[in-house]
Amino acid sequence: MEHGVSFSRFVWKIILESTVKLKGLFVFFLGCFLLSTMPAMAKEAQFVGAKTCKKCHKKKKVGEQYKIWKGTKHAKAYELLGSKKALAKAKEMGIKQHPQKAIECLICHTAGAGEPKSRFAKKFKKEDGVQCENCHGAGGNYKKKKIMKKLHKEKAAGGNKLATKYGFDSGSENTCTSQCHQEQRTVNGVTYTNPSYKDFVYKERMKEIVHRNPHK
Numbered sequence: 001m002e003h004g005v006s007f008s009r010f011v012w013k014i015i016l017e018s019t020v021k022l023k024g025l026f027v028f029f030l031g032c033f034l035l036s037t038m039p040a041m042a043k044e045a046q047f048v049g050a051k052t053c054k055k056c057h058k059k060k061k062v063g064e065q066y067k068i069w070k071g072t073k074h075a076k077a078y079e080l081l082g083s084k085k086a087l088a089k090a091k092e093m094g095i096k097q098h099p100q101k102a103i104e105c106l107i108c109h110t111a112g113a114g115e116p117k118s119r120f121a122k123k124f125k126k127e128d129g130v131q132c133e134n135c136h137g138a139g140g141n142y143k144k145k146k147i148m149k150k151l152h153k154e155k156a157a158g159g160n161k162l163a164t165k166y167g168f169d170s171g172s173e174n175t176c177t178s179q180c181h182q183e184q185r186t187v188n189g190v191t192y193t194n195p196s197y198k199d200f201v202y203k204e205r206m207k208e209i210v211h212r213n214p215h216k
């Protein structure tokens, strides 16, 4: 009798343990299945850096956007945070870190500040300051020529469905004023102050950075 009871307990134990394992296995495979069916776009786009855009946006005949941008203050926005003026401003605001390390400053002086490492491609350089992707959105999902062309077509037709899907912004007044050209900016619930705010008139300020395609 004694033996019979402990044997059946033993069997029960094995059955229980293996179902727990099987359940774990089942959940694992279900997870894999769900992940594999998730649309590719659900992945947040990576910041690929201005050099990636340069590949197709450097020639004169398309409007040499890369060269023009390189010559603007935007390309020097990170460097600027190393200036005496920047250091003095940060000190005044009670920020202990160097401005080139402080999120309070980087948030408007580089692209993607505060995002996890996984969102940056190898080519991305924070030293490039305010770059293409600050304004046009992280390029990881839209940088392919085929997609760019589709986005261009959609823009010309007045739509924005694909642009939303790929995280692409073709650029407008809202691009500037909803991000850096405002007195305060809130990102993920944290409010940052712009210590150098100047009234922003889009039409006027756009003249400083205009980079249009001459053939359109």
Ligand code: HEC
Pocket (backbone or CB within 6 Å): 048, 049, 052, 053, 054, 055, 056, 057, 062, 132, 133, 136, 138, 139, 140, 143, 144, 145, 148, 149, 151, 152, 153, 155, 156, 169, 170, 171, 213
């Ligand atoms: C493989 C080539 C290629 C790369 C890389 C590329 N583009 Fe483009 N892009 C194009 C083409 C082609 C067009 C459509 C025609 C044109 O404007 O020259 C275009 C158009 C655009 C437009 C205008 C779309 C509209 O609304 O008409 C913007 C803005 C733009 N690209 C930004 C970027 C940014 C930012 C990057 C880097 C993250 C980038 N592109 C990388 C090829 C590329």
Ligand code: HEC
Pocket (backbone or CB within 6 Å): 080, 081, 083, 085, 086, 087, 089, 090, 093, 095, 099, 104, 105, 106, 107, 108, 109, 179, 180, 181, 182, 183, 184, 185, 192, 193, 194, 195, 196, 197, 198, 199
């Ligand atoms: C909300 C966005 C934002 C934040 C946050 C921000 N900046 Fe700026 N900063 C700007 C913009 C936009 C300009 C350009 C001003 C203009 O021309 O309208 C600028 C310009 C500057 C300038 C040059 C203008 C001047 O007065 O000489 C310095 C220096 C500067 N920022 C330092 C800092 C420092 C230091 C921090 C962090 C403590 C910081 N910024 C945080 C948006 C911001």
Ligand code: HEC
Pocket (backbone or CB within 6 Å): 050, 053, 054, 057, 063, 065, 066, 067, 069, 074, 130, 131, 132, 133, 134, 135, 136, 170, 171, 172, 173, 175, 206, 209, 210, 211, 212, 213, 214, 216
């Ligand atoms: C500070 C914001 C900003 C930066 C940085 C920026 N752009 Fe733009 N871009 C805009 C805005 C706004 C527009 C639309 C308004 C316009 O063209 O007059 C635009 C338009 C464009 C267009 C369409 C031009 C046309 O003729 O329709 C292309 C292509 C483009 N950008 C590519 C780039 C590339 C490539 C870079 C980086 C090398 C870049 N942009 C950097 C804000 C920016």
